[in-house]
Amino acid sequence: MIALFDNEEIGSRSAYGADSMLLESTLRRLNAFGSPCAFEECIANSFLISADMAHAIHPNYSEKHEENHAPKMNGGIVIKINANQRYATTYATSLALKVLAKRHQLPIQEFVVRNDSPCGSTIGPLISSNLGIRTIDVGNPMLGMHSIRETMGTDDVKFSIDLFKAFFHEFTELDSKIICD
Structure with missing residues (x-):
C-alpha cells in the first residue's frame, strides 16, 4: 500500500494528515473480512x-554536518x-x-x-x-x-x-x- 497524505507542510493533525485516524481506519477496513486479529497481523507484518x-x-554551511x-x-x-x-x-x-x-x-x-x-x-x-x-x-x-x-x-x-x-x-x-x- 502507498499512502500519500495531505496538509503535511501545515500540520499532520488535519482530518487527512499523517497524524489522523485515516491510515488506521483504512487499514482496519481493508482487513475487516479476515480473522478477528487481521488488523493486528497486518500491522505486525x-x-x-x-x-x-x-x-x-x-x-x-558545511560545518553544520559531521564529516561522516x-x-x-x-x-x-x-x-x-x-x-x-x-x-x-x-x-x-x-x-x-x-x-x-x-x-x-x-x-x-x-x-x-x-x-x-x-x-x-x-x-x-x-x-x-x-x-x-x-x-x-x-x-x-x-x-x-x-x-x-x-x-x-x-x-x-x-x-x-x-x-x-x-x-x-x-x-x-x-x-x-x-x-x-
Missing part, C-alpha cells in the same frame, strides 16, 4: 518507508537517523534497505543529526508511534529545502525508484529470512 527529502551538505554524515546529491537515498526519534529509523529497519541496496548495487547514505543541531521530523514517527509499524525514514538529498529554489540530483530519483521497486518485489522474501534466521 507491515514495514513503513517514510520517504521525504533530506538536507544535502550545503557548500555554504554529510549527504551528497547524486550519492543515493539517505537513511535518516536521530537518537531522539525525530526520525523513526532503527538499526533493524535500516538493515532491510541496506541489504536491498547492496543486492542491486544502489548507493545509499546515512545521516545522523549532530547533537548540537535541532532536527526537523517526518511523518514516520507519527505513524510508527500511532500504529506500531516498523519504520525507516529516508529521503533524497537536496539543497534549499522549503525554499523557492529546491535543488536535487537527478540520479537520486533513479536510485530511489530502483530501490523502491526492489522493496516491493523482494521485501516479503527478505523479511522472512531476517525474522527466521
